[in-house]
Amino acid sequence: MTDILSKPVLVLNRHFQPVQLTTAKRAFVLLYGGACQALDEEGEAYEFDDWRSLPVRNDDDAIPIVGGALRLPRVVHLHRYDRTPRVTVRLTRRNLMVRDAHQCQYCGKQPPLRELNIDHVLPRSRGGPDSWENLVTACRVCNLRKGWKTPEEANMRLARRPFRPKWSTTAQILLGTSTKYREWDPFLKAS
Numbered sequence: 001m002t003d004i005l006s007k008p009v010l011v012l013n014r015h016f017q018p019v020q021l022t023t024a025k026r027a028f029v030l031l032y033g034g035a036c037q038a039l040d041e042e043g044e045a046y047e048f049d050d051w052r053s054l055p056v057r058n059d060d061d062a063i064p065i066v067g068g069a070l071r072l073p074r075v076v077h078l079h080r081y082d083r084t085p086r087v088t089v090r091l092t093r094r095n096l097m098v099r100d101a102h103q104c105q106y107c108g109k110q111p112p113l114r115e116l117n118i119d120h121v122l123p124r125s126r127g128g129p130d131s132w133e134n135l136v137t138a139c140r141v142c143n144l145r146k147g148w149k150t151p152e153e154a155n156m157r158l159a160r161r162p163f164r165p166k167w168s169t170t171a172q173i174l175l176g177t178s179t180k181y182r183e184w185d186p187f188l189k190a191s
Contacts, residue, residue: 004061008177010075010184011036014082018169018187021177024061024072031076038073041183045077074183087172089165091132093118098175100137105159106151107142117143121162122150132164 009027011019022030030036037045046054054071056062062069089095096118103110105119119138122128125148136158138146146154167175170188174180 004063004072007061007072008179009073010173010181010187012039012075012077012187013084014078014080016077016187016190017084018173018184019078019081019083019085020169021173022076024063027073027076030078031073035080036076036078039075039077039183041074043186074181075187085169087167087169089167089172091130091135095165095175096132096135097137099132099163099165103137103159104139104142105136105162106138106146106156108159109139111139115140119143119146121158123148126150133162136162 005023005025005028007024008021009024011022011027013019027036027038031038031048031051034047037047038051039045040054051073052070056069056071061072063072064070097113097116101110102113102116104116117138117140119136119142120128120130121134121136124130128134142156146156151158173188
């Protein structure tokens, strides 16, 4: 039951723009409290009482309730919230790898994930910060070859200069989950 209530639900603002992912548990709280409507695969909006009466289909996730089962919404539409979030991409190993397309920024190879490291362009031993502009993905061989030197001193060239990515809300939502439902497609493609 806990796993089902942890499933992701896409949250839309009142202008039907994606805002974030939430859990099914939180979506039910919003739906039951009247703060949002659940949308089905056709885009039809339902208040809680109407949603409760919908039948559970084979490919739906559901939670058992007295007298049957309650279908989990995959998309909820907020009544009053009209902001769009400002996307701040967190500096993490995973996000660095995504920015660099899982490719060594020195030799251009795409080895298995376990063979990739994060390299400081200006080494930490020389005061190089942990920042988007100073970190790149590097294979083990290139990272060891470069060592504590700068790329110029090691006679190595960067494929491209490191930068702070500017991802959209949609990209951030998709990067944040391994699950993606077809009901999300119209809203994620439009933004």
